[in-house]
Amino acid sequence: MPAFELRVLDGADCVGGNKIAVSSGGDAVLLDFGINLKRKRDYLLGYRALTVANTLYYYLYSGILPRIRGIYRDDLVGIDERVGEILEKGEPVEASMCIFSHAHRDHYGASGFLSDKIMLAMSRSMRTIMEAMLESSAASGIEAEIFEVRNRIEERREPRERSIAIFEEYSSIPSAPFHVTPCPIDHSIPAAFSFVIEDLSLAYTGDIRRHGALKSLTDRFIERAAGVEYLIIEGTRIDSSIMVREDEVIRDIRRYLEDKVGKLACIIISPADVDRVRSIIQLSEELGRIPVLCPRAAHLIDRLAESGTKIPLPDLRGAGIYFERRSLTGGGYDLESQHYRGWLRKMYADRLDGRKPGALVKAEEISKKQGDYLLILGGLDQVLELAQVRPRPGSGLVVSTSEPHDEEQEIEWARFERWVNLLRLDLRIAHSSGHADRETLIEIINEIRPRVLIPVHTESPQEFQRLAEAGEISCEVLLPSPAKLLRLAK
Numbered sequence: 001m002p003a004f005e006l007r008v009l010d011g012a013d014c015v016g017g018n019k020i021a022v023s024s025g026g027d028a029v030l031l032d033f034g035i036n037l038k039r040k041r042d043y044l045l046g047y048r049a050l051t052v053a054n055t056l057y058y059y060l061y062s063g064i065l066p067r068i069r070g071i072y073r074d075d076l077v078g079i080d081e082r083v084g085e086i087l088e089k090g091e092p093v094e095a096s097m098c099i100f101s102h103a104h105r106d107h108y109g110a111s112g113f114l115s116d117k118i119m120l121a122m123s124r125s126m127r128t129i130m131e132a133m134l135e136s137s138a139a140s141g142i143e144a145e146i147f148e149v150r151n152r153i154e155e156r157r158e159p160r161e162r163s164i165a166i167f168e169e170y171s172s173i174p175s176a177p178f179h180v181t182p183c184p185i186d187h188s189i190p191a192a193f194s195f196v197i198e199d200l201s202l203a204y205t206g207d208i209r210r211h212g213a214l215k216s217l218t219d220r221f222i223e224r225a226a227g228v229e230y231l232i233i234e235g236t237r238i239d240s241s242i243m244v245r246e247d248e249v250i251r252d253i254r255r256y257l258e259d260k261v262g263k264l265a266c267i268i269i270s271p272a273d274v275d276r277v278r279s280i281i282q283l284s285e286e287l288g289r290i291p292v293l294c295p296r297a298a299h300l301i302d303r304l305a306e307s308g309t310k311i312p313l314p315d316l317r318g319a320g321i322y323f324e325r326r327s328l329t330g331g332g333y334d335l336e337s338q339h340y341r342g343w344l345r346k347m348y349a350d351r352l353d354g355r356k357p358g359a360l361v362k363a364e365e366i367s368k369k370q371g372d373y374l375l376i377l378g379g380l381d382q383v384l385e386l387a388q389v390r391p392r393p394g395s396g397l398v399v400s401t402s403e404p405h406d407e408e409q410e411i412e413w414a415r416f417e418r419w420v421n422l423l424r425l426d427l428r429i430a431h432s433s434g435h436a437d438r439e440t441l442i443e444i445i446n447e448i449r450p451r452v453l454i455p456v457h458t459e460s461p462q463e464f465q466r467l468a469e470a471g472e473i474s475c476e477v478l479l480p481s482p483a484k485l486l487r488l489a490k
């Protein structure tokens, strides 16, 4: 086995922001290049100073991005001599490819800063999810330039497309410098992958669980990875043994909403969790309520349907789509208004013209027949839409979002709760995590039996060491840090 070097550039002792460089024989791949949302939150004071010309400088200065030479865009380094000065002292990494595990922004969201010489690798459905979610998000500037790069030295130039390698499950990633096998797994978003780098005997879990509808995919990955020398494992929930299965969550929600006859029922979920959206739509029909989907979820489903994905999609024929009141003209629903962004206008127009399934439903219609609907919203901030519906006191609101991946989802809980109380809603939390709990992580490790374990994506990496000392897992645990270059397989 060739010698190789591993450096966890970011995401070693926190949840999210994974950026892992694996180098051997003069070439390297990056595994994920996500936004470190926690660090970004810690340092971001507002968007005033965060112009395109300053973003990379601030991000490197505050450690939102790692100080690594050779991976960032030439144009961004070229326009700012301060960036060059910071990077001069950084360690070099010469990567030819960045491989994404899934379409959560803490895994791919910082790749707008990556050099366009680095090819991006993802599955076809993962690409569609990234594109659809980016389009309908608040991301702007460099962070939105995942698929197209606008050269900032020659500002007026047309955007250039990045080179993309599309991979298929269980077949080697084309153009990768190593033999990398993508293995689909179960997580809180479809098209999520773990990887085995065959020539280095290294596996990387990405974000993984074994208690959702796609458990069998995770099982197959574990079989495939069994016996690797090195395992990079996510440890989001290494300090928790709570394990709520996805089907239990749906059962809890059903039991709770059954008692809300004549009142409004509303669920907040992540629009990208297509499997859960599908389950809730099905549940809604079983409860005799019309599901009304938030626009971002409908947009994502449209885009996936157009792409011919293999992901099972919900049938929108009997469903409603929530019509946001946005314009100053036309009674609030004038699609010609600039207050409807392009993707939203098109998604609504497709319904008005009958080109796509799903009927548009306005807040006032829901308000009149509250017991007829189940409203599916895409984030805590959308509680404001409920103020337009004016729910009957005691109406049901279920929060079923996974860990915050979207900045939009990250509005403070306290502010959300104030609205919940003002609206006199009966709030419940029903959630199944996208991440394996401690006992499942131990199982995964003991089934794969790596010689060396490298935990990432966790606030408690030392818990893995404790488990090794207690004999619950039998492998050497290497705790990575951005400053530490791990030389392996010597």
Ligand SMILES: [Zn+2]
Pocket (backbone or CB within 6 Å): 102, 104, 107, 187, 207, 434
């Ligand atoms: Zn994730």
